[in-house]
Amino acid sequence: MKLGRLNHIGVAVPDMQAALAYYRDIMGAQVITEPFDLPEQGVKVAFVNTPDAHGEPTGTQIELIEPLGESSPIAGFIAKNPAGGQHHLCYEVEDIEAAREWFTTQGKRILGPTRIGAHGTPIFFLHPKDMLGQLTEIMETPRGGH
Numbered sequence: 001m002k003l004g005r006l007n008h009i010g011v012a013v014p015d016m017q018a019a020l021a022y023y024r025d026i027m028g029a030q031v032i033t034e035p036f037d038l039p040e041q042g043v044k045v046a047f048v049n050t051p052d053a054h055g056e057p058t059g060t061q062i063e064l065i066e067p068l069g070e071s072s073p074i075a076g077f078i079a080k081n082p083a084g085g086q087h088h089l090c091y092e093v094e095d096i097e098a099a100r101e102w103f104t105t106q107g108k109r110i111l112g113p114t115r116i117g118a119h120g121t122p123i124f125f126l127h128p129k130d131m132l133g134q135l136t137e138i139m140e141t142p143r144g145g146h
Ligand SMILES: CC[C@H](C(=O)O)C(=O)SCCNC(=O)CCNC(=O)[C@H](O)C(C)(C)COP(=O)(O)OP(=O)(O)OC[C@H]1O[C@@H](n2cnc3c(N)ncnc32)[C@H](O)[C@@H]1OP(=O)(O)O
Pocket: 010, 038, 041, 043, 045, 063, 065, 073, 074, 076, 077, 086, 087, 088, 090, 111, 116, 117, 118, 119, 123, 125, 127, 128, 129, 133, 134, 135, 137
């Protein structure tokens, strides 16, 4: 399997607007994608980006996720961590099916089916207990950039 770049760090938040204000006003990050709902994934999502020394956007993306709906997969996380917190890491791969095959042969538990993620490409998740305690998302690299 050919591992690509770290695409984003997922941060679970109880209040999306307060989190955007924090990243924009306290941290000087740029909101590159305003909040949008992913009902099929049970989350509201927004992306912020940390600029380089010249103020230009870099590829370092933070994905803010807020629970959406009663059955959100992050409702339990927020219940345990009411202030929110670092939730997952997302790595890019060239071929999502080859990656699924690889992790399966390595005995890593895959959480649910491959589905379309926030970047519009196929993703799947690996159980944190099999991944050094980190919930890990694998996403296929968007064609033509990130
Ligand atoms: C897809 C759109 C977007 C994108 O980038 O494209 C996203 O990334 S959306 C992200 C939200 N979606 C998901 O996270 C889907 C995958 N997640 C799951 O299936 C669940 O969250 C799961 C199974 C990882 C945890 O579910 P839940 O919290 O309900 O179960 P438990 O409380 O029983 O947890 C089991 C065990 O794992 C520990 N845990 C839970 N969440 C995390 C985490 N984020 N990082 C590390 N560890 C985690 C939890 O503490 C339990 O450990 P234990 O020692 O047994 O207490």
